[in-house]
Every structure is written in structure tokens, then in C-alpha cells.
Amino acid sequence: MIMSERLSDELIDEIRASADIVDVISEYVQLKKKGRNYFGLCPFHGENTPSFSVAPDKQIFHCFGCGAGGNVFSFLMDIDGLSFIEAVQKIAERTGKDIPALSVQTDHASPKTEKEKQLFDLHELLNKFYHHLLVNTKEGQKAYLYLENRGISKDAIDTFQIGYAPGSWDFVKNYLEKKGFSHSIIEESGIIVKSTQGDRTFDRFRNRIMFPIHDHSGNTVAFSGRVMETDGNEPKFLNSPETPIFKKGNIFYNFHRARPEIRKKDACILFEGYADVISAFHAGIKHGIATMGTSLSDEHIKILKRNVSTAVLCFDSDDAGVEATYRAGRLLEANGITVLAASIPNQLDPDEFIRQYGGERFQTEVVDRSQTFMSFKLSYLRRGKNLMNEGERLLYIEEVLKEISKQSSAIEKDHYLRQLANEFSLSLEALKEQEKQYSIQQDKSLRKQQKVMPQQISTFSKKEKKLAPAYVTAEKMLLSHMLQNDQLVWEIQKLLQNQTFNIDEHQAIFTYLAAYYEEGNSPDVSQFLDFIKDQSIKRLVTEISLIQIQEELTEPELNDYIMQVLKQKKLLMIKEKEREEREAESSKDYVKAARIAMEILQLRKTL
Numbered sequence: 240m241i242m243s244e245r246l247s248d249e250l251i252d253e254i255r256a257s258a259d260i261v262d263v264i265s266e267y268v269q270l271k272k273k274g275r276n277y278f279g280l281c282p283f284h285g286e287n288t289p290s291f292s293v294a295p296d297k298q299i300f301h302c303f304g305c306g307a308g309g310n311v312f313s314f315l316m317d318i319d320g321l322s323f324i325e326a327v328q329k330i331a332e333r334t335g336k337d338i339p340a341l342s343v344q345t346d347h348a349s350p351k352t353e354k355e356k357q358l359f360d361l362h363e364l365l366n367k368f369y370h371h372l373l374v375n376t377k378e379g380q381k382a383y384l385y386l387e388n389r390g391i392s393k394d395a396i397d398t399f400q401i402g403y404a405p406g407s408w409d410f411v412k413n414y415l416e417k418k419g420f421s422h423s424i425i426e427e428s429g430i431i432v433k434s435t436q437g438d439r440t441f442d443r444f445r446n447r448i449m450f451p452i453h454d455h456s457g458n459t460v461a462f463s464g465r466v467m468e469t470d471g472n473e474p475k476f477l478n479s480p481e482t483p484i485f486k487k488g489n490i491f492y493n494f495h496r497a498r499p500e501i502r503k504k505d506a507c508i509l510f511e512g513y514a515d516v517i518s519a520f521h522a523g524i525k526h527g528i529a530t531m532g533t534s535l536s537d538e539h540i541k542i543l544k545r546n547v548s549t550a551v552l553c554f555d556s557d558d559a560g561v562e563a564t565y566r567a568g569r570l571l572e573a574n575g576i577t578v579l580a581a582s583i584p585n586q587l588d589p590d591e592f593i594r595q596y597g598g599e600r601f602q603t604e605v606v607d608r609s610q611t612f613m614s615f616k617l618s619y620l621r622r623g624k625n626l627m628n629e630g631e632r633l634l635y636i637e638e639v640l641k642e643i644s645k646q647s648s649a650i651e652k653d654h655y656l657r658q659l660a661n662e663f664s665l666s667l668e669a670l671k672e673q674e675k676q677y678s679i680q681q682d683k684s685l686r687k688q689q690k691v692m693p694q695q696i697s698t699f700s701k702k703e704k705k706l707a708p709a710y711v712t713a714e715k716m717l718l719s720h721m722l723q724n725d726q727l728v729w730e731i732q733k734l735l736q737n738q739t740f741n742i743d744e745h746q747a748i749f750t751y752l753a754a755y756y757e758e759g760n761s762p763d764v765s766q767f768l769d770f771i772k773d774q775s776i777k778r779l780v781t782e783i784s785l786i787q788i789q790e791e792l793t794e795p796e797l798n799d800y801i802m803q804v805l806k807q808k809k810l811l812m813i814k815e816k817e818r819e820e821r822e823a824e825s826s827k828d829y830v831k832a833a834r835i836a837m838e839i840l841q842l843r844k845t846l
């Protein structure tokens with residue numbers, strides 16, 4: 240078995256320190272020095288005034304516009320869609336550092352278990368093997384011609400690492416065993432299947448075109464095999480089963496390649512199939528992704544929310560595609576993502592359209608002409624209704640009014656109400672009145688929902704840029720000082736008297752930082768960033784580390800911050816007690832209510 244060597248933390252630190260982040264970023268962004276830092280136009284979101292900054296003293300970057308940030312490795316991962324190890328390799332190559340051969344390095348920042356590591360290795364190896372079979376062997380030739388006939392170029396085959404699984408029952412199984420993988424790992428990978436009778440196992444993918452599926456760091460984690468000609472008995476696409484390294488609902492096809500473009504455009508195109516993604520990519524439209532043939536999961540939505548404000552839905556133009564657009568659109572819209580619906584002329588699939596008319600026309604005639612989700616819904620609701628029939632017409636108008644009442648923009652509301660009034664020769668006033676009724680109902684049910692589901696608190700969402708309360712600023716200031724001074728961590732821990740920070744993300748940074756210093760590391764933001772796994776926490780760290788602070792934290796300043804943090808804790812406690820008091824009162828337990836009232840009084844005194 241080919242063993243993949245891991246890089247030691249020391250070596251990674253050394254490689255990071257060997258490159259200047261300003262030099263590396265300068266190759267992608269025009270930077271201008273202003274004071275201590277450099278500024279430029281952010282490569283991750285469209286902007287006209289520079290809000291992207293690079294701090295050479297801390298060796299980090301941060302965008303005040305979109306919140307992107309990190310060290311030199313994160314920059315390369317984001318902009319080039321590299322995995323962590325690939326980013327390390329790229330820097331090592333630049334600076335001429337010698338690193339151990341990483342031929343089948345699975346380039347995963349830190350696979351959790353030995354089993355996962357082996358699964359990554361197996362998929363990586365098999366990916367190369369399938370690709371080799373397609374491109375270089377006689378058996379693969381038929382599949383190669385098939386792809387060529389379908390307009391998939393050599394370039395696309397290489398970029399997307401498309402491969403071929405031979406029509407044998409045990410070829411791949413034998414290959415993997417020869418390479419030293421244990422039977423249990425091969426079985427766990429889902430590459431082989433147990434036969435229904437007996438213990439016999441055989442290759443899952445036979446005589447299929449193989450599309451490797453990558454996780455968002457670019458590791459091959461699964462395969463999707465497509466038949467070339469189907470006799471109706473075989474499914475058109477066959478996917479790897481879920482494994483410890485592959486969860487369908489967590490992955491978008493092509494996400495790791497599309498990410499830089501997605502971040503730049505603040506938008507993505509959601510396709511139905513791999514072929515659409517591949518065709519679009521090679522026609523120059525690089526922010527296309529697709530689910531693994533499933534509908535959008537909660538995790539998918541979370542990923543999109545972190546990365547885009549707009550999603551263009553570009554599904555097939557058949558009935559199933561229209562239904563899928565409606566469902567996905569509603570889900571995305573409910574989660575605050577702006578939805579656009581593209582429709583493709585002549586009942587074509589995106590892939591077919593691009594092959595017939597090219598990428599440029601796809602951009603101008605399909606993507607650029609996407610309609611708002613509201614106008615998509617209008618035509619969706621109209622489907623199958625005979626508007627000449629009075630009953631159906633009224634039903635349609637009612638449904639449309641309900642949709643309009645969900646719009647948040649008054650201008651949009653007005654626009655669609657007028658459109659409706661014109662089309663059916665109705666009084667605009669009457670429609671407005673009816674719409675208002677629906678709006679009120681809407682608000683009521685929304686408020687009910689919010690009572691049941693506590694609102695998720697996000698401290699660093701793009702949309703909330705209000706003035707932060709004092710305790711938030713205090714926690715940030717404390718963290719900012721702790722990033723520069725390890726001794727402070729212990730001092731602040733003591734001062735907080737076993738209390739935590741109010742903001743969960745701040746507490747997470749605090750905990751990471753304590754662990755980081757405990758391992759004997761010294762203050763170094765850039766190094767610390769590699770210590771953190773969570774992307775959004777990383778961003779928050781870069782943001783906090785760029786707060787302008789004095790070198791020294793004075794005693795009064797420190798005490799003031801601590802006081803703010805603890806005060807907020809007490810305020811929350813008081814609120815909770817007030818609630819208990821009301822409960823006690825309403826259940827006529829006046830003794831209890833009085834006792835709680837006293838406790839509240841005591842707490843208030845300490846504020």
C-alpha cells in the first residue's frame with residue numbers, strides 16, 4: 240500500500256513563515272500601502288472601493304466588505320480552490336522548501352481517524368486509476384468516444400478527472416487489494432457490494448463512466464457512475480453509498496472548483512446534473528454547482544448562506560424541473576437568499592443548450608435573463624389553470640395575493656399588484672386592501688413561529704452591521720489583546736470567575752486560544768489560524784486581530800471590559816428570573832414570586 244506521509248506541524252509553521260503574505264496576494268490583487276497595512280479590491284466579492292486589507296506584521300488578510308479572511312494558506316485555498324495541503328505545497332514550491340514526497344497525500348487538513356485517512360487514500364488512488372483507464376487504455380476507448388460524441392472535450396475530461404470503470408466483476412477489487420487496502424476498508428468505501436446470497440463480493444461500478452465526487456476541500460470522497468447505453472434495467476446514475484467521508488447532503492458537486500468564482504460573484508448557479516456543471520464550466524461559466532441528485536438539505540442551505548446572497552436556479556425545463564425550481568426556490572427564499580429562476584428556450588437542458596449555442600449565448604440568453612422568483616411563481620401558479628373559468632381565476636388571484644403579501648419590498652408589492660390589476664381589470668384599491676389582510680395574517684403566523692423557534696443568533700452575518708452593544712465590543716477587545724499576549728488568557732479566565740463570554744463564537748475563540756497557548760505556542764495570529772478548523776471562526780479571528788489596539792492593556796481598561804461581559808450575564812439572569820416571577824404569579828405561588836423578586840433586587844444592586 241502506498242503510504243501517504245503527513246506533514247508535521249513544525250514543518251507547516253516553517254513553510255508558512257517562509258513566504259510573505261503580501262508577495263503572495265500581490266500576484267492576485269493590486270495592493271497599495273496605506274499606513275501599516277496594504278489595501279486592494281477584494282477578489283472574493285465585487286466592489287469598487289477597496290475594503291480588502293493585508294497586514295504584513297500579522298501575516299493575515301481580511302475583507303471588511305464580505306468578511307473573508309485568514310492567513311496565506313486560507314487565501315490560496317479560497318482563491319484557487321486548493322485543499323490545505325495543496326496550499327502548503329504551493330507555498331513550499333515558491334520558497335524552495337523541501338517537503339516529503341506527497342504523491343498520494345490525501346490533502347485533507349486533518350483526517351479524524353486512521354479509517355478516514357485510508358478511505359481518502361483509496362478514493363484518491365481509484366480516481367487516478369479510473370481516469371487512466373479512460374484516457375490510456377483500449378477498454379476505455381468506447382467510453383472515451385461516447386464522451387466525445389456528447390461534446391465533452393479532452394480538457395473537460397482532465398479537469399473533472401472523469402474516468403472509466405471496466406465491465407468486470409472483480410477487477411477493481413483485485414486492484415485495490417494488490418495496492419494493500421484491507422478488505423474491510425474496500426467494503427466500507429462502497430466500491431464493492433456484497434451479493435444477496437452468500438459472502439461473495441463484487442465491484443459496484445461496472446462498465447460505467449465515472450465522475451469523481453469531491454468534498455469542499457477537493458478530496459475525492461465518492462463516485463457517480465453513468466451507464467452508456469441503458470437497457471432499462473440499470474439505473475442511469477449509480478452513486479457511492481454514504482460512508483464516513485461522504486454524506487450526500489453535505490456536498491455540492493464542483494463546489495471546491497467553483498468557490499473562488501462563487502465568492503467573487505456572491506452568487507452561484509444551481510444545476511440539476513453533472514453534465515450541466517461540466518458544460519457550463521468549459522464554456523466559461525465557473526460558478527455552477529449541483530446536488531448529488533437530491534433535493535436541498537439543511538446543510539446545503541447553510542453552505543449557500545455562508546457563501547452567496549443570490550442563487551440562480553437553472554434546472555431542466557420539463558415539469559419535474561419546474562417543480563424542483565419551485566421547491567428549491569421557496570426554501571432558499573425563506574432562508575434569505577435572493578432567488579433567480581433561469582428558463583431555457585426550446586425545452587432544452589442547460590447542457591444541450593450550451594452545446595448547441597455556446598457559452599456566450601447561455602450567459603446572455605439564459606443566465607442574464609433569469610426572472611425574479613416572484614415572477615416565476617406567477618407563471619407557476621398559473622400552470623394547469625383555466626383563467627377563463629371564474630372560479631379558477633379567483634383562486635389564482637388569491638394565491639398570487641398571498642405570494643405578494645410575503646414580499647418585503649413595498650416597491651415590488653406595488654409593482655405586482657398593478658400588474659395583477661391590469662391583467663384582470665380589477666380595482667387596485669381592492670387588491671391592496673386584500674393584500675394587506677394577508678400581510679397581517681402572515682405577520683401573525685410568523686410571530687407564532689418565532690416564539691416556537693428561538694431565533695438563531697448570528698453575530699457576524701453580512702446584513703447585521705448595526706452598532707454593537709458594549710459587551711460585544713468588550714469581548715472583542717479582550718480577544719484582540721489575548722491574541723497578542725498569552726499571559727492575559729489566564730488572567731482573564733480568573734477575572735471571569737468561571738463565566739463564559741456571552742457570544743458563543745467569542746467563547747469558541749477563547750477556548751481555542753487557551754488550547755493553543757497550552758501547547759506551548761507563542762502569540763502569532765497567522766499560526767493560530769491553522770489551529771482552528773471552523774471557517775467562520777477563522778474569519779472572526781482575522782477580523783478581531785485587525786482591531787487597532789494599544790500594545791498594553793491597562794488595569795482599568797481590563798476591568799472595564801470584564802465588567803461589561805459580566806454585566807450582560809447578570810442582565811440575562813435578571814430577565815430569566817423575571818420570567819420565573821411572572822410564572823410563579825400566574826400560578827398564584829406568591830411566596831415563590833416574592834422570593835424571586837428579592838433575588839432580582841439583589842442582582843440589580845450588583846450591576
Ligand SMILES: [Zn+2]
Binds near residue numbers: 282303307
Ligand atoms: Zn470581500
